[in-house]
Amino acid sequence: MNFKHDLFAQFARVGKALSNGNRLELLEFLAQGERSVEQLSKVAGLTVANTSQHLQQLRHAGMVTCRKEGLKVFYSISGDDVINLLDALRAVAERHVTDVQHLVNTYLTVKDNLEPVPRTELLERARDGLVIVLDVRPEEEYAAGHVPGAVNIPLQELEQRLKELGDQDDENREIVAYCRGPHCVLAFDAVARLREKGLNARRMEDGYPEWKTAGLPVEKSQSRT
Template sequence: MGGRAEKDMLFDTFASVAKVLGSGRRAEIVDVLAQGERPVDELAREIGQTVANTSQHLQQLLRPGLVSARRQGTRIYYRLSGPSVVRLWAAVRQVAAEHVEELDELAAAYLGTRSGLDVLTRSELAERMAAGDVVVLDVRPEPEFRSGHIAGAVSVPVRELAGRLKELPDGRTVVAYCRGQYCVFADEAVRMMHARGLPAARLEDGYPEWVAAGLPVEADGLHSPA
């Protein structure tokens, strides 16, 4: 007890948790799983990797317990093991945002410039929803909406938005949201609506942050108990 070997093993164990997040592909997996559980093949398509490689990444996330799995028929659904994993992923992005210089350029290259894009914080959106002032649009792929969304939001995946613009009520501002601050869907939706002359804004971050803040959510159209 108290020796160097024991100390090394203890810190190696802490490090093993950080290590599995130390791959861009696994980070993408965690980012997607923060939206809700997913089977392997969907994750593979999402991160642009083979199923075999995705499966192996998932095994690595499984070992230190960052994700859990449940079998349903022939599919295996993976999910994050708990809210502390969501907080860890948020802490990683926060440090990157504050201290990695080239992040801004990379984000701009992926997301495009956000100048002229109206942004609402979570609390601003919550207030305006209470005032009945806005329509909230969930522009993520529909399975993510089904597994959980902001209470009162309407699902219009960004790929279907162009054909469904006439469904939107006019007079009220549309606020789009998606997976988080570094997710493109809401940006694309707001740009599309602006191009049509509709008043639109995006939520600053995304669904996982809304959940973490304890704001009201629902799943499959039912209000969640929490």
């Protein structure tokens, strides 16, 4: 039964793509939208050549596609099924690899952290003005697409721009922060800092890619070409 063997070897090719931490990081970043090789290499802290090689492995596994525009090559996730796969991987890793839970817990300095806010609940409460939705990702990612009505304050600028959130009529209005995904640390950080300031902050379940994949509405900034 050579057929069977070949078939599993093909599946393993996709598995191999998931077998390296740097590639997973690239995929998580790509889940935001398309990116150039240079951008990706910076965010993952790899050389351009190395990044290029990882991207080609991902491409051969069918997980990303690329598009050349002038000098630059833009990579992007090749379909929603890939995001499902990444989420399934996360789910297994979270549930079973105790080290992950340990890492997440250690990072969450705020131990009495409330449950993250579910996506569906959020949208209507934001519409009613009950919550402020805070996008803590970098400006360019916000511009490429974000949750409707979300305020964008990148994490680094959070401390200085705190009043933009507190200035609102009600000091105790709940703030819901989100970032790149369930394991992006930006929103964790933001919630921890906001709580230190006495604000009522929570984290949104998952992040922008999951929001988009769930078919919920998104908004884009027109400010750039």
